[in-house]
Amino acid sequence: MNQPTIQEAIKVACSNCNLRELCMPVGFDSEDMQKLDEVVATRRRVKQGDLLFANGEEFTSLFAIRTGFFKTCISSADGREQVTGFQMAGEIIGLDGIVSDFHSCNAIALEDAEVCVMPFANIEDLSREFPLLQRHMHKVMSREIVRENGVMMLLGNMRAEERLAAFLLNLVQRLHARGLSQTEIVLRMTREEIGSYLGLKLETVSRAFSKFSEEGIIEVKQRYVRIIDPEALKKIFNPQTYC
Amino acid sequence: MNQPTIQEAIKVACSNCNLRELCMPVGFDSEDMQKLDEVVATRRRVKQGDLLFANGEEFTSLFAIRTGFFKTCISSADGREQVTGFQMAGEIIGLDGIVSDFHSCNAIALEDAEVCVMPFANIEDLSREFPLLQRHMHKVMSREIVRENGVMMLLGNMRAEERLAAFLLNLVQRLHARGLSQTEIVLRMTREEIGSYLGLKLETVSRAFSKFSEEGIIEVKQRYVRIIDPEALKKIFNPQTYC
DNA sequence: ATCAAGCTTTGATTCAAATCAACATAAGTG
DNA sequence: CACTTATGTTGATTTGAATCAAAGCTTGAT
Numbered sequence: 001m002n003q004p005t006i007q008e009a010i011k012v013a014c015s016n017c018n019l020r021e022l023c024m025p026v027g028f029d030s031e032d033m034q035k036l037d038e039v040v041a042t043r044r045r046v047k048q049g050d051l052l053f054a055n056g057e058e059f060t061s062l063f064a065i066r067t068g069f070f071k072t073c074i075s076s077a078d079g080r081e082q083v084t085g086f087q088m089a090g091e092i093i094g095l096d097g098i099v100s101d102f103h104s105c106n107a108i109a110l111e112d113a114e115v116c117v118m119p120f121a122n123i124e125d126l127s128r129e130f131p132l133l134q135r136h137m138h139k140v141m142s143r144e145i146v147r148e149n150g151v152m153m154l155l156g157n158m159r160a161e162e163r164l165a166a167f168l169l170n171l172v173q174r175l176h177a178r179g180l181s182q183t184e185i186v187l188r189m190t191r192e193e194i195g196s197y198l199g200l201k202l203e204t205v206s207r208a209f210s211k212f213s214e215e216g217i218i219e220v221k222q223r224y225v226r227i228i229d230p231e232a233l234k235k236i237f238n239p240q241t242y243c
Numbered sequence: 244m245n246q247p248t249i250q251e252a253i254k255v256a257c258s259n260c261n262l263r264e265l266c267m268p269v270g271f272d273s274e275d276m277q278k279l280d281e282v283v284a285t286r287r288r289v290k291q292g293d294l295l296f297a298n299g300e301e302f303t304s305l306f307a308i309r310t311g312f313f314k315t316c317i318s319s320a321d322g323r324e325q326v327t328g329f330q331m332a333g334e335i336i337g338l339d340g341i342v343s344d345f346h347s348c349n350a351i352a353l354e355d356a357e358v359c360v361m362p363f364a365n366i367e368d369l370s371r372e373f374p375l376l377q378r379h380m381h382k383v384m385s386r387e388i389v390r391e392n393g394v395m396m397l398l399g400n401m402r403a404e405e406r407l408a409a410f411l412l413n414l415v416q417r418l419h420a421r422g423l424s425q426t427e428i429v430l431r432m433t434r435e436e437i438g439s440y441l442g443l444k445l446e447t448v449s450r451a452f453s454k455f456s457e458e459g460i461i462e463v464k465q466r467y468v469r470i471i472d473p474e475a476l477k478k479i480f481n482p483q484t485y486c
Numbered sequence: 487a488t489c490a491a492g493c494t495t496t497g498a499t500t501c502a503a504a505t506c507a508a509c510a511t512a513a514g515t516g
Numbered sequence: 517c518a519c520t521t522a523t524g525t526t527g528a529t530t531t532g533a534a535t536c537a538a539a540g541c542t543t544g545a546t
Contacts, residue, residue, distance in 0.1 A: 074392055077481045082396040096392065098385035105392060124378065128371045135367065141384040142341035148391035149317055149339065149348060153325040155398035156442035160503070191524065199399035204503055206525055222512075222524070238320045403533070434494065447533055449495055465494070465542075 012116060013037045022090025022178075023064040023116075025136035032130065039126055039133075040064070040116040052093065052107040052115060059097025061119045065089050068113020069188040072096070072105045073196070083197040085147070086110075086171075086189060089178060092140050110188040155199040158237075163198040164208040165236040168218070172227060183230075187223040255359060256280045265333025265421075266307040266359075268379035275373065282369055282376075283307070283359040295336065295350040295358060302340025304362045308332050311356020312431040315339070315348045316439070326440040328390070329353075329414075329432060332421060335383050353431040398442040401480075406441040407451040408479040411461070415470060426473075430466040 014020055015033040028036065043066065046052050052063060052070060070087045084105060087093050097103040098120065127134040154163050168185075176182045187194075191202040191209075198205070209225075212218045217233060219226040227233065257263055258276040271279060286309065289295050295306060295313060313330045327348060330336050340346040341363065370377040397406050411428075419425040430437075434445040434452075441448070452468075455461045460476060462469040470476065 074396055076396060076400065080396070080400040082392075082399045084392045084395055095385055096389050099382045099389055104389050124374065124381070128374065128377065131367065131371065134371065138367070138380075138384070139342045141381070141388065142338055145384065145387050145391065146339050146342055146347050148388065148395065149325075149327045152327055152391065152394055152398065152442075153317055153319060153323070155395065156325045156439065157319065157323040190522090196399065199395075201504055202524080203505085203526085207503095210525070433492090444534055445494080446496085446535080450533095453495070 012040050012043050014040060014116075017066075019064070019066060019090040023092065025132040027132055028130075036126060036130065036133065039118045039122050041119050041122065042117050044115050044117050046109040046113045046115065048109055048111050048113075050109055052109060052113075053097070053103045054106050055103055057097075057103045059094065059101050059103050059120070061117050062092055062094040062123060063107075063115040064118060065091050065093060066114045066116055068115075069110045070107050070113065071110055071189060071193060071197075072107050074105045081196055083189075083193055086197065088174060095141055095144055110193075151197075160198075160200055160204050161208050161211065162237055163200065164194075164205060164212070165233045167194065167198060168225065168227065169230070169233055169237060172230075183227045185225045185227075187225060255283050255286050257283060257359075260309075262307070262309065262333045266335065268375040270375055271373075279369060279373065279376065282361050282365050284362050284365065285360050287358050287360050289352040289356045289358065291352055291354050291356075293352055295352060295356075296340070296346045297349050298346055300340075300346045302337065302344050302346050302363070304360050305335055305337040305366060306350075306358040307361060308334050308336060309357040309359055311358075312353045313350050313356065314353055314432060314436060314440075315350050317348045324439055326432075326436055329440065331417060338384055338387055353436075394440075403441075403443055403447050404451050404454065405480055406443065407437075407448060407455070408476045410437065410441060411468065411470065412473070412476055412480060415473075426470045428468045428470075430468060 014024055014037050015030070017023070024036065041061070044052075044063075046068065053059075055074065065087055067089055069089075070093060071083050072085045072087065072093065073081055073083045075081045087107075093107055093115070094103070096105050123133075123137060127137055154166055158166065171185060171187075172182055175185060189197075191205045194200075195202045195205045200208075209218070209220045212233075213220045215232070217227075217229045217236075219228060257267055257280050258273065260266070267279065284304070287295075287306075289311070296302075298317065308330055310332055313336060314326050315328045315330065315336065316324055316326045318324045330350075336350055336358070337346070339348050366376075366380060370380055397409055401409065414428060414430075415425055418428060432440075434448045437443075438445045438448045443451075452461070452463045455476075456463045458475070460470075460472045460479075462471060
């Protein structure tokens with residue numbers, strides 16, 4: 001079902017990875033860290049547009065994103081698509097598959113990407129040995145649950161501009177945590193994909209971008225976005241705190 | 244922050260609990276099952292309208308619902324409420340607290356309830372000892388993630404009647420799995436709470452109920468609902484499969 | 487039993503976002 | 517490069533759900 005991808009047999013090591021603080025728990029000594037390298041079996045490259053995994057595929061591994069950008073999405077029986085998340089370097093993807101041993105969404109690379117393949121059996125074995133890793137995995141899953149709670153609030157209660165403001169703030173915050181600019185973004189997704197995530201149509205997303213631009217809150221040119229006035233965005237997202 | 248509740252020191256045992264197949268993994272021998280009883284420290288009663296836990300409270304335990312019915316909800320800075328789920332007997336509540344060690348939602352009893360208090364430290368200790376329990380906890384969290392994915396699809400893509408149909412079908416399915424009627428429900432929540440969960444206003448929920456009733460799909464009288472034509476509900480929720 | 491408060495239903499009107507439509511811009515491809 | 521296709525913007529119109537409003541039911545308390 002997936003496009004062919006290169007399976008690299010190169011030796012991979014979390015212990016040397018610059019994303020370690022994002023994917024992995026902190027506080028291990030170097031000896032334990034060596035053992036933890038066993039969670040990652042191999043790396044895998046995924047080309048832009050290709051599937052990392054697909055709905056219905058057997059679940060065997062979680063994936064830690066090393067480089068690149070993904071979306072996860074589900075579709076209803078009559079073909080409506082819902083983007084359920086956007087994932088970037090250092091984030092874990094594939095948690096949906098644990099419950100049934102089959103994936104229940106598609107994960108698609110929005111740019112050329114590389115992931116660390118972490119066989120779930122390895123994760124479970126090492127989690128029993130290392131309480132810190134166990135705790136870490138629990139937190140990763142809980143974080144995803146809490147994120148989705150927030151999305152429910154967005155979709156259930158927020159207006160189009162509030163949703164887009166929240167989306168932009170979340171994106172820059174995560175990019176900033178990875179050492180990228182707090183003010184400039186090059187979006188990896190289309191207006192339609194943003195809209196799908198936020199429960200809006202692409203025209204509505206485009207209009208909200210234009211509105212923010214007219215108001216001098218952001219500068220937009222296609223996928224390039226510069227945040228001129230982050231406080232204004234926060235105020236739109238969260239009016240009460242600012243009145 | 245919570246209303247006072249009775250802390251019962253009675254000896255509790257999963258090994259004898261009729262909800263065991265819902266809360267706990269299957270496949271243990273009776274000796275291991277005895278050890279697993281340690282996961283539950285005590286039971287706690289929660290009166291209708293009272294909080295099981297509140298946003299901001301320290302997270303120490305997960306709760307398995309023995310009897311009763313809960314809602315979980317979050318509120319935005321300016322006071323908008325979003326119900327993030329309804330939980331019934333045999334379900335686990337409190338997963339939101341794991342990531343930050345503080346709860347990020349309120350859990351409120353919609354009827355008098357009793358829960359098993361499972362200190363998270365106990366769960367983690369026993370999970371390291373018993374791979375089946377470890378796997379079970381992972382599945383519980385993954386199931387919650389997948390449920391929320393489905394809610395995102397509902398809120399992002401579905402119309403009011405489709406949302407209500409999905410909600411009713413989900414509810415009867417879960418009640419049926421607990422040995423209750425597949426056709427008759429007494430709702431534990433108000434129209435407003437249903438609306439909050441589904442991203443709708445209470446009037447819209449009421450109108451959708453009335454519409455289904457006029458069409459002979461359900462019989463409604465306040466909180467009482469009888470499903471006359473479940474296939475029609477499935478068709479509304481999921482038109483493609485039926486055309 | 488009576489009253490008050492909370493919930494539910496229904497109708498009239500408004501409004502935010504969807505839809506329909508046209509064009510502009512960018513990105514790929516042979 | 518020219519041409520096709522994908523993506524993005526903007527305007528006009530429609531529409532589904534929100535809002536505003538009023539009345540009917542239930543439930544629980546005095």
